[in-house]
Amino acid sequence: xxxxxxxxxMDCAEGRAANLxxxxxxxxxxxxxxxYRQIHSQGPQYIIHGLKNNETNEMASLIITExxxxxxxxxxxxxxxxxxxxxxxVASSNDYKLSFGAGTTVTVRA
Amino acid sequence: xxxxxxxxxxxxxxxxxxxxxxxxxLDFQATTMFWYRQxxxxxxxxxxxxxxxxxxxxxxxxxxxxxxxxxxSLTLSTLTVTSAHPEDSxxxxxxxxxxxxxxxxxxxxxxxxxxx
Numbered sequence: 001x002x003x004x005x006x007x008x009x010m011d012c013a014e015g016r017a018a019n020l021x022x023x024x025x026x027x028x029x030x031x032x033x034x035x036y037r038q039i040h041s042q043g044p045q046y047i048i049h050g051l052k053n054n055e056t057n058e059m060a061s062l063i064i065t066e067x068x069x070x071x072x073x074x075x076x077x078x079x080x081x082x083x084x085x086x087x088x089x090v091a092s093s094n095d096y097k098l099s100f101g102a103g104t105t106v107t108v109r110a
Numbered sequence: 111x112x113x114x115x116x117x118x119x120x121x122x123x124x125x126x127x128x129x130x131x132x133x134x135x136l137d138f139q140a141t142t143m144f145w146y147r148q149x150x151x152x153x154x155x156x157x158x159x160x161x162x163x164x165x166x167x168x169x170x171x172x173x174x175x176x177x178x179x180x181x182x183s184l185t186l187s188t189l190t191v192t193s194a195h196p197e198d199s200x201x202x203x204x205x206x207x208x209x210x211x212x213x214x215x216x217x218x219x220x221x222x223x224x225x226x
Contacts, residue, residue: 032213034215036217041201041220041222042220043114043116043203043205043217043218043219043220044154044203044205044217045217046214046215046216046217049213049214087153091215093213095159096142096207096213096215097144097156097159098144098156099156100146100153100154100155100156101153102153103153
């Protein structure tokens with residue numbers, strides 16, 4: 001019972017912004033949107049999360065639509081080291097259980 | 111960002127023995143920790159939720175007597191794989207929720223278990 005839908009893969013050009021979409025049309029009012037990435041054989045790395053407002057940190061920006069049914073993760077200047085599987089996850093503030101789907105395999109090319 | 115550390119990073123054990131994996135939050139207190147398992151080329155699967163001072167809550171299909179979880183302090187949770195079999199070989203990953211009221215969750219580096 002996937003709560004999010006992401007493209008299977010994306011190619012991005014080094015130095016350009018990477019925009020990763022995520023659909024979560026059944027999101028509930030108390031569910032956060034989390035983004036993580038995983039590089040092969042490592043634990044997932046936290047990127048950013050939000051409830052309804054747009055968020056920005058040193059790694060990325062998270063844009064959540066007004067109806068909260070979709071969001072976009074923006075990596076402002078993609079580098080080769082950003083190549084990874086990116087996971088968009090919605091989790092309830094009742095239990096904070098993160099259920100991982102297949103994610104988007106992002107390949108940054110020189 | 112906050113650091114969650116796992117130990118060991120890699121372990122090989124013999125079939126039938128037990129192995130313990132530790133998960134520590136190094137610079138914050140974590141009232142809730144989570145344990146995941148990941149098989150090659152698959153996504154992470156949540157195994158259980160570990161709350162400090164209480165019994166862990168296991169996901170459907172996860173054997174609680176085989177995967178013993180202890181969360182004895184606000185900075186340490188352990189996963190013990192008992193009577194390990196080769197099919198238990200996997201990448202085990204923990205995560206920790208920042209503080210009692212926080213909503214940021216950090217993951218450890220993962221632990222590779224190989225049962226021979």
